[in-house]
Amino acid sequence: MGGFVRDPDVQVRDISISRLNAMIFYDESGAIGILDLVSKNGTFVNGAEVESKLLKEGDLIALGSTKLRLQ
Secondary structure (H helix, E strand, O other): OOOOOOOOOOOOOOOOOOOOOEEEEEOOOOOEEEEEOOOOOOEEEOOEEOOEEEEOOOOEEEEOOEEEEOO
8 A cells, every 4th residue: 555645746957956845836716825845945935935925926936046936
């Protein structure tokens, strides 16, 4: 009997990002958020380290040296 295993949906080639760094999620209302998965180097939104945060258009997400803008 096997357990549930979740693989990354998006893989980023950046050695400063943990294997499972963060999860971006959305709900039925359309709200989008990010959840740090106890990563080694943290998850940042607009320069501030976050454990979890609801996101809005234009937010800059930093994971290691990789930066993503929500559009």
